[in-house]
Amino acid sequence: MDRANHLFFLGKGGVGKSTSAALFSTFLAQKGFRVVLVSLDPAHNQSDIFERTLSDEPVEVAPHLRIIEIDEESWIRTYLKDVRQQINRTYSYLTAFNLDKYFSVIKHSPGLEEYALILAYEHLQKKYSDWDYLVFDMPPTALSLKFFALPSLSLVWVNHLLALRREIIEKRELITKIKLLKQEFERDKVLNKIEEQRKQYQTLKETFTHPEKTQVHLVLNPDKLSHAESLRIFHSLKELDIRLYRTIYNKRPLNESCADIDPVFAETPMLHFPFSETPLIGIRQLQRYLQANEKEVQNQLNTC
């Protein structure tokens, strides 16, 4: 059974989502939870924060804490190669088409980027289902929102295609019956595949909208721009029925209250990482920071 909770860190570029994700992961690992920190951000700041060379292969940076960097291009390549191989196996007139050209262009198609992230997400979800937390450092806002919207959007298409395919099969069966032709017992492969797709997107949608399984952390700063973008993220997620789990208010000037924050965010539990005078680079520095501020962070989490 999948028991891992998925924590997503979103926000405008530069607000500190990678550092927040790194701090949160280190904090949870220190508490004894088994955590995998996954960087879905093409900028891959985690390797700079932890001062380690990271890749698709997990690297253990501290007890109970592993880090993975997703190479989305390699996921796209593998996916297209799989489709190509499947076509080679099933098509009988392969040489009639110039599919090679088509495939060389297709890898740059819009939409494949977020699907590569979805494939990586599904893979990790299965692989680490018995861990406690999967923490995702998300890519820039536009791509993150496309990632969350992909299952709902795909379901609209899949449901329409499914209805159309069923109508075709029903009518084909009617013709076979009236013309007294031999009944085909093999199930329509296209219908099978569409049903498979529907199941896949339905499961993803249910996971994303599950209030405990998917915990979206929105990181924002006191400045107007990050505030405005965070509001857009909040409303886009709401449209997708994805609840905001926690707001992380970063870079708040000392002795300043949260009174100027939008009431929308004030409604969600809020966390504020105290200001650090030294840069939070390297696992030792992260651990030292958490040790120094453990009481305050823990108090905030308890009141959340």
Add this chain to the structure above:
Amino acid sequence: MNGFFRRIIEKVVAFLKLSDEVARSNAVETIETEVEELENIFGVLVLGSYVGMPSPPMQISLDLMPFMEKELILMMEKVDTASQPLSQLFSVLDIG
């Protein structure tokens, strides 16, 4: 004499069989055309990007592509005949 009657009966049976077949074919002709058109729509919907039409999210088309060789061939044929719409219409209506 028996042979003569048997031959007549056989002919009548064959005639009835043929009439039945023709009647059944006529009955489903409209449905067959409808299915053909539905299959065309399905092909265009899923593989439209191959011939420059708007299409569903790329991964949906790609996942279905290995099972849609027939539709892909059909699409290519449609592209071929697209430049001769009148001749296609004449051939459908059996004119000329």
